[in-house]
Amino acid sequence: MKAKYKVIPGGITAAKGFRAAGVHCGIKPAGKTEKDTPLDLALIVSMMPAHAAAVFTSNLVKAAPVRVSQKHIAKGRAQAIVANSGNANACTGEKGMKDALDMARLTAELLAVAPHEVLVASTGRIGVNLPMENVLSGIRAAEQILSDEGGAAAARAIMTTDKNAKEIAVTLKINDREVRIGAIAKGAGMINPSLATMFCFITTDATVSTNCLDKALRAAADQSFNRISVDNDTSTNDTVIILANGMAGNIPLTLEHPDYPKFQEALNFVMLKMAQAIVRDGECVTKFINVEITGAASDADARLAAKAVANSMLAKCAWCGGDPNWGRVLCAVGYSGAQVDPDKLDLYYDKLHAVAGGAPTGLPARRMKKVLTQPEFTVRVDLNLGEGKFTAYTTDLTEAYVEFNKGE
Amino acid sequence: MKAKYKVIPGGITAAKGFRAAGVHCGIKPAGKTEKDTPLDLALIVSMMPAHAAAVFTSNLVKAAPVRVSQKHIAKGRAQAIVANSGNANACTGEKGMKDALDMARLTAELLAVAPHEVLVASTGRIGVNLPMENVLSGIRAAEQILSDEGGAAAARAIMTTDKNAKEIAVTLKINDREVRIGAIAKGAGMINPSLATMFCFITTDATVSTNCLDKALRAAADQSFNRISVDNDTSTNDTVIILANGMAGNIPLTLEHPDYPKFQEALNFVMLKMAQAIVRDGECVTKFINVEITGAASDADARLAAKAVANSMLAKCAWCGGDPNWGRVLCAVGYSGAQVDPDKLDLYYDKLHAVAGGAPTGLPARRMKKVLTQPEFTVRVDLNLGEGKFTAYTTDLTEAYVEFNKGE
Numbered sequence: 001m002k003a004k005y006k007v008i009p010g011g012i013t014a015a016k017g018f019r020a021a022g023v024h025c026g027i028k029p030a031g032k033t034e035k036d037t038p039l040d041l042a043l044i045v046s047m048m049p050a051h052a053a054a055v056f057t058s059n060l061v062k063a064a065p066v067r068v069s070q071k072h073i074a075k076g077r078a079q080a081i082v083a084n085s086g087n088a089n090a091c092t093g094e095k096g097m098k099d100a101l102d103m104a105r106l107t108a109e110l111l112a113v114a115p116h117e118v119l120v121a122s123t124g125r126i127g128v129n130l131p132m133e134n135v136l137s138g139i140r141a142a143e144q145i146l147s148d149e150g151g152a153a154a155a156r157a158i159m160t161t162d163k164n165a166k167e168i169a170v171t172l173k174i175n176d177r178e179v180r181i182g183a184i185a186k187g188a189g190m191i192n193p194s195l196a197t198m199f200c201f202i203t204t205d206a207t208v209s210t211n212c213l214d215k216a217l218r219a220a221a222d223q224s225f226n227r228i229s230v231d232n233d234t235s236t237n238d239t240v241i242i243l244a245n246g247m248a249g250n251i252p253l254t255l256e257h258p259d260y261p262k263f264q265e266a267l268n269f270v271m272l273k274m275a276q277a278i279v280r281d282g283e284c285v286t287k288f289i290n291v292e293i294t295g296a297a298s299d300a301d302a303r304l305a306a307k308a309v310a311n312s313m314l315a316k317c318a319w320c321g322g323d324p325n326w327g328r329v330l331c332a333v334g335y336s337g338a339q340v341d342p343d344k345l346d347l348y349y350d351k352l353h354a355v356a357g358g359a360p361t362g363l364p365a366r367r368m369k370k371v372l373t374q375p376e377f378t379v380r381v382d383l384n385l386g387e388g389k390f391t392a393y394t395t396d397l398t399e400a401y402v403e404f405n406k407g408e
Numbered sequence: 409m410k411a412k413y414k415v416i417p418g419g420i421t422a423a424k425g426f427r428a429a430g431v432h433c434g435i436k437p438a439g440k441t442e443k444d445t446p447l448d449l450a451l452i453v454s455m456m457p458a459h460a461a462a463v464f465t466s467n468l469v470k471a472a473p474v475r476v477s478q479k480h481i482a483k484g485r486a487q488a489i490v491a492n493s494g495n496a497n498a499c500t501g502e503k504g505m506k507d508a509l510d511m512a513r514l515t516a517e518l519l520a521v522a523p524h525e526v527l528v529a530s531t532g533r534i535g536v537n538l539p540m541e542n543v544l545s546g547i548r549a550a551e552q553i554l555s556d557e558g559g560a561a562a563a564r565a566i567m568t569t570d571k572n573a574k575e576i577a578v579t580l581k582i583n584d585r586e587v588r589i590g591a592i593a594k595g596a597g598m599i600n601p602s603l604a605t606m607f608c609f610i611t612t613d614a615t616v617s618t619n620c621l622d623k624a625l626r627a628a629a630d631q632s633f634n635r636i637s638v639d640n641d642t643s644t645n646d647t648v649i650i651l652a653n654g655m656a657g658n659i660p661l662t663l664e665h666p667d668y669p670k671f672q673e674a675l676n677f678v679m680l681k682m683a684q685a686i687v688r689d690g691e692c693v694t695k696f697i698n699v700e701i702t703g704a705a706s707d708a709d710a711r712l713a714a715k716a717v718a719n720s721m722l723a724k725c726a727w728c729g730g731d732p733n734w735g736r737v738l739c740a741v742g743y744s745g746a747q748v749d750p751d752k753l754d755l756y757y758d759k760l761h762a763v764a765g766g767a768p769t770g771l772p773a774r775r776m777k778k779v780l781t782q783p784e785f786t787v788r789v790d791l792n793l794g795e796g797k798f799t800a801y802t803t804d805l806t807e808a809y810v811e812f813n814k815g816e
Contacts, residue, residue: 057743058743059739059742059743060742060743060747060748060750061738061739061741061742061743061748061750061753061766062742062750088735090735091735091738091750091753091763091766091767091768092767093751093765093766093767095767096767125735126733126735126736126738126739127734127735127763127767127768128768231721231722232719232720232721233720233721233722233736233739233740233743234739234742234743235739236735236738236739236742311640312640312641313639313640313641313721313805313813314639314641314813317809317810317813317814317815318813318814318815320810320814321813321814321815322815323814323815325534325815326535327496327498327499327533327534327535327644328534328641330469330499330534330644331467331469331534331641331642331643331644332641333469334467334468334469334470334642334644335465335466335467335468335469335641335642339468340468340469342468342469342470342499343501345469345499355499355535357501358469358499358501359499359500359501359503359504359535360499360535360536397721397810398810399807399808399810399811400807401725401810402725402728402805402806402807402809402810403807405721405722405725405726405729406725406726406728406729406731407725407726407729407730407731407733
């Protein structure tokens, strides 16, 4: 089947009418030279008011910027995103709330929009107040250099422990109109060493009803960000935002529009690519593992089993060493809460059939090891009970991860 | 308050009428000398038929010995436990079930009891059939050397990656009769490197009704083994068994007996000591951490929050490095599923008040670090919502743990 969309350059500024910028304002320490100095503040702006939808962390300990953005997006509209890295503005009390509001207020003033049309996001250390003088001068500086080629700088400005900046854009046709979807993302651990969070910001020039945009975003998040795990810790700041400014001029997309599935498919692709990029960039990981559960009694059961395997500390250690220790995988399936008949379990490493009916097939360890020492492979468990299925994307657990996260 | 029981030597053979033995039968490789050769088969026998109760792993992928023991204990009676280390007899198909039954059958034959009066337990590698010739000759050898001083050998014979053998015994008075409770345990990870499981076997010469014994065991397990975690992986073989042979001659304990609370208290102590010994002996750990949640809306909520913190990979990494990164602790509380008001959270490292009302108290990192570099400390989070409380016992996560568990 031919893909109904095409990858293009430009990231978050690929869509018409979006400008962005990334600057260093001193939340992170400066380097010795300009080249060594990390960016730490990003601004993303739509020329026109845009429909907006977002999903935020399910953590009840939500950072101040998350609380502010949840309130601001309530009406389904926004025109700008201001985001900083190096400080999460989480567990910072009333001062933290005031700071997040002030970030939105100054941005709104500079752009001549209402404060509630600005969404705020922060990522970095928890429990420390933002250096607001730096942040406010950073917002001013970023506004000055907003450009339709600023996507790459914005992608860099939201990085914390990420090794690589993460961006993508696609184009597709809606009613024969060219429409673009672009995104940037960050994240290398659900929480990083004293730093936090995953972000994904998405822009599109498609005209999309708010109802439809929200539904599309949630569906796409469910098949992407809700399937990944590096370390099973859900951050206080996770934020995914989509802005749709309608500048492509297509007939507005609604749930009934014949091209809605095509838009959903392209959005799914964009968000899955960003989610997988976060896993690949996981802190100190050496492997990308697809955990596929098939034959479950339901999709919900398959999800439980896949997540238990993807988060099993011992399975992750075995993957690190390329050890075909499938007992740990079946053990995790067994305690996952999913319906399981231990005598019906089949397990595969890529195409290799290692377990049949709950007992080993007698495959030589050497052959399994060959699969498990690859940088990417699939562990599939067939529960042989029904039609339910789910795939989770995860990493190994390395000594380096522990060292990286144990602090000073 | 004066304790109502006293610690005595003798472990699992401290109670009247119990004999035990531990032998090497070749499930584990022999060492160069007899001293270097690990024991791998334990036999525990009551002279009289005993009331019995047990709790087994909640994992649906249960090892063959667990399935056999669950069936055998159905009537609340047993007279012997046969246990091996080095092989878990899990995921071993029909042959595995036959092997577990054969272990019970031979033991029963030698002791002249019914096969269903013998309970079976195995711990070690998953997915490999037992070397039954060795196992059966081991059972014969163990039966030959059963003695009322064999508790220590039995404790050694069930070890896998444990560094230390774990045993304890107490004495208390029931109706002015001297009664004893003894126990042995093993476990160093919920699952160990290709090896598995925690065991705790308990004997008492108290006369206890089966109903009462079962209730007491479950209550004691709930405040001990159900509160510990090394790596959040629930084994396929976990087994806790208590045998009560009545040889102390006390008036039978029932739920209404005035000394029942005293018996429960002593059993709680024995099982908590064994559970904590497993945590202290956790694979490659350097710290023992009490995670205490207070002020929760309910005890169930407190349990959710304590378990989330105790299992947070990032909190465990921070503890390893002695890093006072309380953001990770509050983050785990936030995603635990417990009711939480982020603006009401207080956090203490031992007596140090680090967080008040969800924001830092400004305590110097140096002072917190002093607590966190101790080999044992308490992290307490007060949710300030109600009276619910729960304490979990956990460890740090070290680079050495990952190296130990990544296989060959």
